[in-house]
Amino acid sequence: MDSILYWNAVALEANRVSHSNGAREQIGPPLSARALGIVHLGMYDGYIGVLGDSAQYGPYLPDLPPAPPGANPDAAVAGAAEVTLKSLFPSQKEAFDEALAGAGLSGPGVAEGLAFGRLVAERILADRAGDPGVGDAGYQPSPERYRHRPDPFNPDQGFHGPFYGARSKLFSAMERHENRPPPLGNEAYLEVQRVVRVTGIAPELLGSVPQFVIDSLPPDRRRRTEERTLIGLFWAYDGANGIGTPPRLYNQIVRLVAEDRNNSTQENARLFALINVAMADAGILAWEQKYAHDLWRPVVGIREHDLSMGPAADDAANDISTDCQIDWLPLGAPASNSTDRNFTPNFPAYPSGHATFGAAALHIARRFYGIAKDDMNPDSLAAGITFVSDELNGITRDNSGTVRPRHVRSFPEGLWQMIVENGRSRVWLGVHWEFDFAPRPIEIGGLPLGLAIANDIFDTGMMKSPIGPASR
Numbered sequence: 001m002d003s004i005l006y007w008n009a010v011a012l013e014a015n016r017v018s019h020s021n022g023a024r025e026q027i028g029p030p031l032s033a034r035a036l037g038i039v040h041l042g043m044y045d046g047y048i049g050v051l052g053d054s055a056q057y058g059p060y061l062p063d064l065p066p067a068p069p070g071a072n073p074d075a076a077v078a079g080a081a082e083v084t085l086k087s088l089f090p091s092q093k094e095a096f097d098e099a100l101a102g103a104g105l106s107g108p109g110v111a112e113g114l115a116f117g118r119l120v121a122e123r124i125l126a127d128r129a130g131d132p133g134v135g136d137a138g139y140q141p142s143p144e145r146y147r148h149r150p151d152p153f154n155p156d157q158g159f160h161g162p163f164y165g166a167r168s169k170l171f172s173a174m175e176r177h178e179n180r181p182p183p184l185g186n187e188a189y190l191e192v193q194r195v196v197r198v199t200g201i202a203p204e205l206l207g208s209v210p211q212f213v214i215d216s217l218p219p220d221r222r223r224r225t226e227e228r229t230l231i232g233l234f235w236a237y238d239g240a241n242g243i244g245t246p247p248r249l250y251n252q253i254v255r256l257v258a259e260d261r262n263n264s265t266q267e268n269a270r271l272f273a274l275i276n277v278a279m280a281d282a283g284i285l286a287w288e289q290k291y292a293h294d295l296w297r298p299v300v301g302i303r304e305h306d307l308s309m310g311p312a313a314d315d316a317a318n319d320i321s322t323d324c325q326i327d328w329l330p331l332g333a334p335a336s337n338s339t340d341r342n343f344t345p346n347f348p349a350y351p352s353g354h355a356t357f358g359a360a361a362l363h364i365a366r367r368f369y370g371i372a373k374d375d376m377n378p379d380s381l382a383a384g385i386t387f388v389s390d391e392l393n394g395i396t397r398d399n400s401g402t403v404r405p406r407h408v409r410s411f412p413e414g415l416w417q418m419i420v421e422n423g424r425s426r427v428w429l430g431v432h433w434e435f436d437f438a439p440r441p442i443e444i445g446g447l448p449l450g451l452a453i454a455n456d457i458f459d460t461g462m463m464k465s466p467i468g469p470a471s472r
Helices: 003-018 029-054 073-088 090-101 110-127 187-199 203-208 211-215 226-234 246-260 265-293 298-303 353-368 414-428 446-459
Strands: none
Touching: 003 029, 003 073, 003 090, 003 246, 003 265, 029 073, 029 110, 029 246, 029 265, 029 353, 073 090, 073 110, 073 265, 187 211, 187 298, 187 414, 226 414, 246 265, 246 353, 246 414, 265 353, 265 446, 353 414, 353 446, 414 446
8 A cells, every 4th residue: 555645545535524524624725735735745754754865855854853763654654644634634633543543554663653754744833833824804805996805796705815825934935936917907808808708607697798799709719618617617626515625636636647657655755745835835826926916806807897886986987888797697616515606716816726726736747757847738647547526426416406417537638738727617617817827928827827836846856945924
């Protein structure tokens, strides 16, 4: 049994349960990514530390003591996972005790390995002890045009993580990567606005968009096809009951690649530490950029497009712009396995967190398997692999109580296809603008931000970052 894959599965189940059991531990994308980063760095340093001079890779934390002679490396993984998971998800302690009992540890060196792994875990947890939370106490939204405000369908949703990004030190990235501002108030913005208005609209409003708006778009951007609806749902994982968050989804995918490639345990220790530390930094930097640019979501931007609309309106108009639709609603992020409404996430649009997390995780996996840093072309890493999303597994229910069908999806163009499709999926749910993910130009959006984070961490060797918070 591969100890990294075993405890990775335990950690992913903890993410799923944490969004289902009401304890509200490590919920939402940034804290989910942070938690998985901490767990996998502990497992990695525990395993590498026991291997010592024979290890293929160097440790993440500097100045760790040497492991006891004869320590069992799988036991070190277990000790690190147990301590970090119990600290992060205390309501699930019994499940972690059961996982430890079922880990199959036996023979000489187990006690020494467990002790070393637990020591490493305490060092990792201590290093991240000062991280901020994601509460919005003291945050005041701007009333200005283009600025993020709550979903009018969920006006009491609050704001997730307004201070998290800027007040967090980095895990491993050596630069606080930034995005250029998105295009606003010009023809490029208007086209993007029309695209999401047409392709991301709620089904009951499909006939409400004027035909000339649809006709103004290129033919391949004029409607939300059945496949686009499916893709929007497939990649969602919006903190849903019984499903969890995007970092869990990207781990599920990389597990399939790792198993297909017959990775060694040491290779898996490195690979899963890389993808999860990249997402931990993606959560920090995407949220820093989100609240720096503070861009409204489509549900506000389309309903308040006319200058006479919104709290900062400065123009009186009785004949509003045809690009303003005051009753527009998105298909929405799916409230799976609940009776809640579909929703628009409670944080700014730009850049897309989905796109940033997906690009960071999947591109650093591409780098691990030898793909060049600037290669934005199809790859063969998913050849022969199929994936079933938990959103479309024949078990999950939509918010009407209807079971969604099971859908088996393949990716002939590899992880790059997944990176792009994952980003675009958010437009087809109506919760993002196209430039929020934007594979080109490379300066704009979550996809380029995720690529930059992945390349930074991979090229500098996944070392502990000296970069502290941007502000307090």
